[in-house]
């Protein structure tokens with residue numbers, strides 16, 4: 001299968017963020033090496049690559065949790081912390097707060113009154129946790145906790161949602177369920193999603209575009225044009241997955 005290079009952002013298209021010559025050195029090593037990347041608003045971008053290739057470092061730079069040693073990151077119209085949210089592999093819920101409060105807490109800097117409570121309840125419905133707002137986090141399964149984390153990340157209506165292996169700790173079926181949920185919500189809300197994942201099939205299911213990092217550089221940048229909704233095991237998805245995986249292991253042959 002031919003892997004197409006993603007076209008440069010069309011002139012005038014609004015970019016969610018752009019990286020120019022971004023370099024990050026950690027522990028005496030160049031983890032990211034002069035990266036250039038333009039991501040249009042609303043795109044679902046997946047970042048894949050072998051362990052230690054710098055995926056999380058890139059996400060941290062993108063969200064402002066870390067800063068580059070060289071180069072520039074332009075986050076377009078995303079300004080404050082509520083415009084860019086990040087979700088991790090662990091839900092990181094407050095154990096002493098009920099589920100609805102855990103969602104409302106995502107409204108940084110805003111009054112957390114009745115309106116916040118109402119919006120938290122609506123989001124719990126949207127992530128499939130209707131009626132669970134009064135529960136403690138300890139009463140939820142791993143998948144349910146990630147649903148709460150997703151609702152918390154979305155309550156401030158972010159422009160960019162960064163996802164650092166958010167489904168990595170879930171069992172296979174829950175993971176697929178969560179992929180479908182994530183896709184539905186992204187489709188409905190239109191934010192820009194940046195997903196770091198080890199799972200190439202997950203990237204193929206969800207992304208408009210897949211970027212593979214290798215030794216601090218972009219080794220592959222492909223446009224995923226498969227129609228949505230996508231299904232695991234569908235022949236076109238399997239072919240694309242295989243083509244990406246073969247690139248992954250090229251050097252091992």
Ligand SMILES: Nc1ncnc2c1ncn2[C@@H]1O[C@H](COP(=O)(O)OP(=O)(O)OP(=O)(O)O)[C@@H](O)[C@H]1O
Nearest residue numbers: 026027031049050051052053054055056057058198
């Ligand atoms: N704070 C740090 N100090 C020193 N080295 C670091 C630090 N953070 C990350 N690194 C190194 O930078 C490299 C990239 O790490 P990063 O976590 O971005 O990789 P990754 O692709 O997300 O890996 P994984 O898939 O295993 O999570 C690794 O070699 C890691 O050891």
